[in-house]
Amino acid sequence: MQYEKLAIPGVTLITPRLFEDDRGFLFESFRQNDFEEHCGNHHFVQDNHSASLKGVLRGLHYQLKHPQGKLVRVTRGMVFDVAVDIRKESATYGQWVAATLDSQNRQMLWIPPGFAHGFYVLSEYAEFQYKCTEYYAPEDQHVIKWDDSDIGIEWPIIQDHNVILSDKDKMARGLFN
Structure with missing residues (x-):
């Protein structure tokens, strides 16, 4: 796998090595020792899988x-x-980085x-999977407004398509509010 550090320290784009032939493909989607070498010693406790339609922003x-x-x-x-970096002691507090992830680049x-963390669905339908280092704690769930002008994320909003938000995400406030 190739590990590329992004503009905010700690955030890393990972590109797997793909083995493909006329039968299909194979790639390692996770390897603990490589991950620790490039991203640190983290232990995953929960895997999640979501499906969303075009225009959904989570x-x-x-x-x-x-x-x-x-x-x-x-x-x-x-x-x-x-x-979005929300570590108050960080030199990059309030800054963001992004990547376009898809089932073709497999990054x-x-x-x-x-x-x-958030994502916006660009395709007609998307399935999103992620590993977490802590269990989901609903009483500790917080949300920042997706279009917070102080953060200034440049979302690639699809023209003539409404952004679809959950009720929780509609009620979000800005990072500095």
Whole structure:
């Protein structure tokens, strides 16, 4: 696998080595020793799998008492995936990085604990899978408004297509509010 550090320290784009022939393909989607070497010693406790339609935007979600590191990938379709640094002591606090993940490039994004996370579905349908370093704690779930002008995420919103949000995401506030 190839590990590429992104503009915010800790966030890493991972490109697996693909073995493909006329029967199909194979690739390692996770290898603990390589992951530890490039991303740190993290232990995963939960795997999640979601499906979303075109125009769905999920996020920006985070937990404070039980911050989750997430290793995310798309197994069907395409999403614009975003990580926002919410570590107050960080030099990059309030900044964001993004990657377009899809089932063709098979790339993964490592988002360490201390980041808010969200994604926007660009394809007609997308399946999104991720490993978490902490269990989901609904009482500790927080949301930042997806279009917070102080953060300034440049979402590739599909023209003539409404952004579809959950009720929870519609009620979100800005990072600095």
